[in-house]
Structures are given as structure tokens and as C-alpha cells.
Amino acid sequence: MNQTQKMAILEKLISFKSVNDHEKQVAKYLQELLKDADIDSTLVPVEGDRANLVAEIGSGKPILGITGHMDVVDVELDNWQTDPFRLTAKGDKLYGRGSTDMKAGLAAMVIAMIELKQNQTPFNGTIRLMATAGEEVGQQGAKVLFDQGYMQDVDTLLVGEPSGYLAPYASKxxxxxxxxxxxxxxxxxxxxxxxxxxxxxxxxxxxxxxxxxxxxxxxxxxxxxxxxxxxxxxxxxxxxxxxxxxxxxxxxxxxxxxxxxxxxxxxxxxxxxxxxxxxxxxxxxxxxxxxIPIVGKADAQIIKLVQQVAAPYAKDYYTNTLSAADLEQKKKQSSMIGVEFAPDQIMAVGIAGGTDASRLLFDKPTGANYVMFGPGNDNPHQDNEYVSQTMFLQFIEIYKELFTEFLK
Known part of the structure; x- marks a missing residue:
């Protein structure tokens, strides 16, 4: 898949007005993409025009669960400088509602799975994608997946929420x-x-x-x-x-x-x-x-692999993509959450915000093999939300390497 095709997938995802509803339309679009790559998937109804999507590649154990949500928060149109439901590039920044939270992460995971399938990459285990509805208000979709047993055999969970080059393993x-x-x-x-x-x-x-x-x-x-x-x-x-x-x-x-x-x-x-x-x-x-709050293991295998695989990409991003002003802002933000900024290190941290992990790991609130790791920055839910194009494309490559290493 070339860069134009990858960007077209993200552009299409942004165009869906899945504001606390209508995730079924997003799920059907992703299902068609996966079908074209010969990846089977299942729509899991939630209610009304809402549904989850579950897809797998590989077989057997261990099972790496990867998840991202398809809904976005509402917009104040008068406060936007661009159409929030049309992906708009300004330099390296891609503007659109959900670009950071979290359609870039969802797109990156789906594209990574498709490319691994097309390349016939061998696995000793299974990657299970769980795209969810209703994360922003109540996490209904994740609850449905948990209640229907989709997490019972999952060994490790990766949530593709916007972490940037941090590796949160605990959330309030x-x-x-x-x-x-x-x-x-x-x-x-x-x-x-x-x-x-x-x-x-x-x-x-x-x-x-x-x-x-x-x-x-x-x-x-x-x-x-x-x-x-x-x-x-x-x-x-x-x-x-x-x-x-x-x-x-x-x-x-x-x-x-x-x-x-x-x-x-x-x-x-x-x-x-x-x-x-x-x-x-x-x-x-x-x-x-x-x-509920979730506290995973700071020394989990998935976190060690994230730190190993992603560190070179982080160094490249901070060195060659981020402007001096943005880099300084990143350092200040890291200091505010008690993290020492290091451009070539992926720090394992706790965060204040919640994710679908609170539902998916409901029976394992402490000690689970869990990480939140996805493309994005510190502007989810804000007006003029954007994601770095460089980071988005990097995370596709990171996911492919990470999934392959995890299931070696």
C-alpha cells in the first residue's frame, strides 16, 4: 500500500460524522477494507446505528488484542479554521475531528494488519482487532465485547489511543x-x-x-x-x-x-x-x-517491545519533524506530567484520562499486560484537532514491527 492509499483511508475515516453515534458506518467501511485483503471480520451490534468490528489474522496463542474506538466528540463549527470532517493538511499537520482521538490510531492498526496479511508475514499467535463504538460516552462498545467474551483469551492488550512517544500502562x-x-x-x-x-x-x-x-x-x-x-x-x-x-x-x-x-x-x-x-x-x-482505574505492569513484554521498536522512530520524529517551538512545548508538557523528556526513549507512565481498557480489562484491573500506544498529541477533543502526518505514517511501520516481534 503506498502513501497516497494510506492517507486516503485516514481521510475517509475522518469524513464519517461518528459523533457519539453512527459507528456502524465506520465499521462497515473498515470491514470492506479488510475483506479486500482477505481478512475475515465480524460486526458486533451495540444498538441503533452503532456496532463494533472484530477481525483477526494469524491463529492460536498468544493472542494480542489491539483496540481503538470509532466515535468522536462533537464540534463547535465556529471555532474551527477548517471543515472538521474533511482531512486538511497544513504542512505536517493533518486537521480534522478525530485525527488525534483516535482515527489515526485506528487507521494505522488496520493498515498494519492489511500489509502484514498481504506480505504473508508468519506469526506464532493471533492479532485480534477490536474496533469499538461509544468510547467517549460510557464505553458501551467495549462493555459489549467484554460481556460477549472477546477478551477472555486475550493475553496482552494494546490500546491505540494518542500517546505519542510515551507508553502509558496505567490510567485513572x-x-x-x-x-x-x-x-x-x-x-x-x-x-x-x-x-x-x-x-x-x-x-x-x-x-x-x-x-x-x-x-x-x-x-x-x-x-x-x-x-x-x-x-x-x-x-x-x-x-x-x-x-x-x-x-x-x-x-x-x-x-x-x-x-x-x-x-x-x-x-x-x-x-x-x-x-x-x-x-x-x-x-x-x-x-x-x-x-475503573487500570494499572498494568511497567515491565510487561509489550512495553519493553514498544520501547525497543519505537525509540528510533521517536528520535527521528523529534529531530527531523518537530519544529523548535513545538519541541520546546513538548518538553514543557512532559514536565507538567512529571516525565523527563528524552527524544530517544519511550517512557512508561500513568495518565489521568481513561480508555476502553477500563471495560476490556474489567476483571484484571491490576497487573494486566497492557499498554496505550498510538499516534497523536495533546489536543484530543480540542478545536482544530490535528495529528502529525509523519507520526501517523511512522506508527504504521511501528505496529508492523511490534506485532511481528510480539508473535515471533
Whole structure:
């Protein structure tokens, strides 16, 4: 496959408006690509216009699972300088929604599998591609694959999320919790006839924050750091002279193994129960996201191979592709996450963001052979998202070498 053909695949993937939906269309396109290369694949329904795609090359054990998601987050069109669903090149930067997170990684894995198949590369084992739906909101697709047993015989998992030239082997969990307050509307000149939902919401949020902070105080993970608690959204009230009858807020909590999601949820529910029992408030909560933290093995074979295979590519990329300004920015970003920048080394690290690994490794939250490694940079979900063309093409070659070495 030549470079023009590889770029055309990424361009086609970007053109699918798979914004938290319609992943089935992406899956069908990938299925046709794989079929043309004589690689069998299976569509695994999720719901509606959503589906996963599973494909394999090779046979027997060990099984290397490789995964990437087909959905993307929404866009604010007015903030984009290009059409977000049309891959646009400006120098080495390829702009488009999902270019970094994570259609470049998905394309690179699929192209690598196709080229290995076409070259009749011998394997002592199996590569299983699992392209998922719904990663960005709830990881529904990964849950379906786990529940249907696609991970039961997988020995090692590689997630092609945008790591750049780092090798994350641990990721925090995530809780998205909606706190709802129901009161009674009234004229603001006569508040005694109402029940102020906003005031109740503020009061209970303060109590929740204090209770969770108390839990977090002495709990730390050496790789992932501390639990992170945020109040990200708050709504309430409709006009200046009306007591609000409803209000709500959204909490986002990034979790570590030492303070479980369940413990946090039980604590928040206890605060709500006590508040409702002692005030006129009517507070409830809904959990929209509940994924666990994952801590793999820093010395796993897959990480050692990533470091061995990718190091020359990283050195070439930092030396010959990245501008001086971008290189300086990379050094600053590395420092901010506690990583010493080294252009010829692939550092094994922990990260704050979650991946489908939280669902796929649900029964192996610690000690799994797992790495996140894919093309991309630090702008997922941002306006004017882009990926380096050089890095994208490098990762195709890296994946081919990595898969071959792993299944020697």
C-alpha cells in the first residue's frame, strides 16, 4: 500500500460524522477494507446505528488484542479554521475531528494488519482487532465485547489511543455524577412560599466536596497520583425574580485503585440521604459514567517491545519533524506530567484520562499486560484537532514491527 492509499483511508475515516453515534458506518467501511485483503471480520451490534468490528489474522496463542474506538466528540463549527470532517493538511499537520482521538490510531492498526496479511508475514499467535463504538460516552462498545467474551483469551492488550512517544500502562477511572435538586418555584418577593432548589444544590455540593476530600486526604497511587474531584457543570434558575424550582450539577471524579468508585458513590449517596433527612431539600443523583482505574505492569513484554521498536522512530520524529517551538512545548508538557523528556526513549507512565481498557480489562484491573500506544498529541477533543502526518505514517511501520516481534 503506498502513501497516497494510506492517507486516503485516514481521510475517509475522518469524513464519517461518528459523533457519539453512527459507528456502524465506520465499521462497515473498515470491514470492506479488510475483506479486500482477505481478512475475515465480524460486526458486533451495540444498538441503533452503532456496532463494533472484530477481525483477526494469524491463529492460536498468544493472542494480542489491539483496540481503538470509532466515535468522536462533537464540534463547535465556529471555532474551527477548517471543515472538521474533511482531512486538511497544513504542512505536517493533518486537521480534522478525530485525527488525534483516535482515527489515526485506528487507521494505522488496520493498515498494519492489511500489509502484514498481504506480505504473508508468519506469526506464532493471533492479532485480534477490536474496533469499538461509544468510547467517549460510557464505553458501551467495549462493555459489549467484554460481556460477549472477546477478551477472555486475550493475553496482552494494546490500546491505540494518542500517546505519542510515551507508553502509558496505567490510567485513572472516571465517575460522571449528575446531582439533581427539586424545590418549589415562587416569586422572589415571597420566598416562604417556595423551596429554593439552587440553595439546596449549593449546600449539598459543599457537603459532598468536603466528604470526598476527607476520603482523598491520605490516599495516593505511586503511578497515577491522587483522586481528582471537579464540579464541571451547574444549572439552576430561570429569571431574576423567581425562586428556582429545580437545579442540577455534574461532578467529574478521576479515581485510583486505593479509593474505589464504589466507596466514593456510597459516600456521596450517604451525604445526600442525610441532607434530605435533615432539610427540606429533595436531592438525588444519577451516575452517567462509572469506569475503573487500570494499572498494568511497567515491565510487561509489550512495553519493553514498544520501547525497543519505537525509540528510533521517536528520535527521528523529534529531530527531523518537530519544529523548535513545538519541541520546546513538548518538553514543557512532559514536565507538567512529571516525565523527563528524552527524544530517544519511550517512557512508561500513568495518565489521568481513561480508555476502553477500563471495560476490556474489567476483571484484571491490576497487573494486566497492557499498554496505550498510538499516534497523536495533546489536543484530543480540542478545536482544530490535528495529528502529525509523519507520526501517523511512522506508527504504521511501528505496529508492523511490534506485532511481528510480539508473535515471533
Amino acid at each position: 477511572g472516571e465517575l460522571d455524577i449528575h446531582i439533581n435538586s427539586v424545590g418549589k418555584a415562587a416569586h422572589s418577593s415571597m420566598p416562604q412560599f417556595g423551596n429554593n432548589a439552587v440553595e439546596h444544590l449549593i449546600d449539598v455540593l459543599n457537603q459532598i466536596k468536603q466528604a470526598v476530600n476527607d476520603l482523598m486526604a491520605d490516599v495516593h497511587n505511586d503511578v497515577l497520583g491522587d483522586t481528582v474531584f471537579n464540579i464541571d457543570v451547574i444549572h439552576g434558575g430561570s429569571q431574576d425574580n423567581a425562586i428556582p424550582g429545580s437545579a442540577n450539577a455534574v461532578l467529574n471524579i478521576r479515581t485510583i485503585p486505593e479509593l474505589t468508585n464504589q466507596k466514593i458513590l456510597e459516600t456521596i449517596q450517604s451525604v445526600i440521604d442525610q441532607y434530605n433527612a435533615s432539610t427540606t431539600g429533595q436531592i438525588s443523583m444519577d451516575v452517567n459514567m462509572d469506569i
